[in-house]
Amino acid sequence: MKVIYFLIFCTWVLVACTINYDVLSLGLEKDLLIDASLLLCTITAVLSVISITFEISKELKNGVASSMLSKPLGRTHYLLGKLLGNIEVGFVLTFLVAIGSLAILHLAFPGNVTTTLIQSYLLILFSIIPMSSIAVLFALLLPDVIAPIATAIIIWLTFSTGIFSNVPVLYAGIIPDLELFNLKGAATYGFAIPWSYVLLALITGICYAVFASTLASYIFTHKDIH
Amino acid sequence: MKNTITHVIIIVVAIIITSILGTKLYHQQEALFPGKDAMRAVPIAGLHKFSADVSWMLFVNYLGSISGVNEKNVDEVIHRLEKLIRLDPNQPKYYESGAMFLSNEDAPKALEILQKATNNPNLQNNSVIPFNAGFIAMRNLETPNYLQAANFFSISLQRPDNSEFSISTNARSCYLRCLAQKYAMDKKMDIRIAMVETLYKEMEYGKDDGDNEPDQYNCSELPEIKGRLLKAMQNAKIENSDYTPTKQALERIHEISTKVFADCHLCDKCMRPYGPGQNYCSHCGNKLIPWGVCQKCGAVIGDAAYCPKCGTKAEE
Numbered sequence: 438m439k440v441i442y443f444l445i446f447c448t449w450v451l452v453a454c455t456i457n458y459d460v461l462s463l464g465l466e467k468d469l470l471i472d473a474s475l476l477l478c479t480i481t482a483v484l485s486v487i488s489i490t491f492e493i494s495k496e497l498k499n500g501v502a503s504s505m506l507s508k509p510l511g512r513t514h515y516l517l518g519k520l521l522g523n524i525e526v527g528f529v530l531t532f533l534v535a536i537g538s539l540a541i542l543h544l545a546f547p548g549n550v551t552t553t554l555i556q557s558y559l560l561i562l563f564s565i566i567p568m569s570s571i572a573v574l575f576a577l578l579l580p581d582v583i584a585p586i587a588t589a590i591i592i593w594l595t596f597s598t599g600i601f602s603n604v605p606v607l608y609a610g611i612i613p614d615l616e617l618f619n620l621k622g623a624a625t626y627g628f629a630i631p632w633s634y635v636l637l638a639l640i641t642g643i644c645y646a647v648f649a650s651t652l653a654s655y656i657f658t659h660k661d662i663h
Numbered sequence: 664m665k666n667t668i669t670h671v672i673i674i675v676v677a678i679i680i681t682s683i684l685g686t687k688l689y690h691q692q693e694a695l696f697p698g699k700d701a702m703r704a705v706p707i708a709g710l711h712k713f714s715a716d717v718s719w720m721l722f723v724n725y726l727g728s729i730s731g732v733n734e735k736n737v738d739e740v741i742h743r744l745e746k747l748i749r750l751d752p753n754q755p756k757y758y759e760s761g762a763m764f765l766s767n768e769d770a771p772k773a774l775e776i777l778q779k780a781t782n783n784p785n786l787q788n789n790s791v792i793p794f795n796a797g798f799i800a801m802r803n804l805e806t807p808n809y810l811q812a813a814n815f816f817s818i819s820l821q822r823p824d825n826s827e828f829s830i831s832t833n834a835r836s837c838y839l840r841c842l843a844q845k846y847a848m849d850k851k852m853d854i855r856i857a858m859v860e861t862l863y864k865e866m867e868y869g870k871d872d873g874d875n876e877p878d879q880y881n882c883s884e885l886p887e888i889k890g891r892l893l894k895a896m897q898n899a900k901i902e903n904s905d906y907t908p909t910k911q912a913l914e915r916i917h918e919i920s921t922k923v924f925a926d927c928h929l930c931d932k933c934m935r936p937y938g939p940g941q942n943y944c945s946h947c948g949n950k951l952i953p954w955g956v957c958q959k960c961g962a963v964i965g966d967a968a969y970c971p972k973c974g975t976k977a978e979e
Binding site: 458461462463464465468469472473475476479592593594596611613614615616617619620621622623625626628629630631634637638640641644645647648651652654655658 | 666667670673674677678680681684685687688689691692695696699706707708709710711712713716719720723724751753754756760785
């Protein structure tokens with residue numbers, strides 16, 4: 438656990454180092470700082486999500502899951518507990534990276550912490566919800582080696598699903614659109630984002646998580662774990 | 664069975680709600696940030712902005728490694744710049760600096776890039792980009808396109824001047840110069856006379872009703888437009904080894920001077936203003952029509968209503 442806090446500290450150092458690129462970026466070091474912090478937040482979110490695929494697969498393999506489920510703990514409760522726990526951990530870690538980055542930005546460039554930037558960080562936090570549900574689903578469907586790789590590939594692909602935007606139900610329904618949570622460009626330029634957009638994105642993420650976790654629950658209910 | 668039906672209902676309802684909300688958010692996002700859809704075509708997990716930053720630093724590094732943009736490396740520079748713009752089309756520095764690097768070697772391409780930036784709805788408050796485009800159209804093209812340049816300068820002037828070095832003064836001068844060059848080419852006249860005609864026309868612009876193109880910059884409100892016109896008329900009257908004003912040109916200058924500077928006292932020969940009581944121009948020695956002199960005692964009274972020496976009422 439201490440390693441994780443050390444890694445978070447390292448991300449803060451990385452963010453702070455971008456200030457030194459003022460000459461090489463021809464005066465765009467502030468943009469670089471903001472973009473690097475958003476990138477590292479996203480990576481933290483994705484890594485925390487992928488970690489659950491290892492965890493569930495390991496517990497299923499070692500028999501820890503079956504001994505937990507022999508007690509009066511439903512399979513759906515087990516899955517929901519994993520999902521919510523992972524979301525909470527992802528929130529905490531991403532929040533720590535975000536808050537450190539905001540502090541560095543404020544120290545280096547006072548007055549540049551805009552509402553749009555905070556909204557961008559919030560959207561990254563909210564994107565953990567659908568990503569975690571995908572991870573839980575894949576952890577149940579796929580073997581322990583393939584599940585994290587498949588989760589990473591799907592997360593990458595879901596940022597480019599705009600080509601399906603005219604296909605109802607498939608688009609943003611079965612295939613989530615994580616690009617809806619990606620407004621990193623707006624953060625750098627300070628374009629205004631209405632709070633209604635942020636709230637709708639959160640609701641969309643929760644609805645998708647309900648879909649994916651219900652599907653996972655159905656699969657898990659009929660899966661033989663002994 | 665009951666469990667399965669519950670699961671299926673929840674799945675179907677969740678998919679439908681997510682799909683509806685997702686589509687709504689997609690359209691809302693497109694309305695807020697036009698052009699984001701094009702960026703989705705580059706599948707780098709939504710990290711376009713950071714990739715653009717890294718690509719920019721690599722581009723700057725590359726430019727530092729070459730002695731200049733020439734015919735051997737211009738294609739590489741264009742390729743890198745276009746990649747940058749694909750990743751982040753809203754960064755003004757890519758256009759302001761990047762396109763200018765190309766302007767000597769491939770001016771039409773630089774102009775094309777700057778045209779797209781000028782039309783970018785997220786860069787509507789940037790006055791430097793259209794200014795740079797106008798400059799390239801005026802100076803760097805093989806055959807200068809003065810009309811296009813004037814349009815760009817006009818766009819630049821209609822946007823707020825937030826540039827590091829205030830460009831509005833330069834933009835105004837360039838805009839008027841382009842209009843004059845275009846007029847000179849169309850009417851086959853000397854640029855000096857064309858400048859007089861252009862400035863006079865721009866002064867009259869604000870006074871016409873319904874005849875003006877709405878997207879042209881209105882110069883008539885400029886406080887210095889009259890001064891520019893006077894200077895242009897002075898230049899147009901100066902004879903030298905490569906220029907002699909024609910009779911028609913001199914008549915036209917006199918006509919404009921009578922209309923615009925009726926309340927000013929200007930030397931007929933060199934168009935320089937002269938003060939009260941002067942009989943000869945201090946610039947060219949031309950005989951002048953004196954003004955501001957008391958008719959009775961000859962004292963210099965300027966604009967005074969009565970002579971302070973003898974009390975005679977001044978002639979109106």
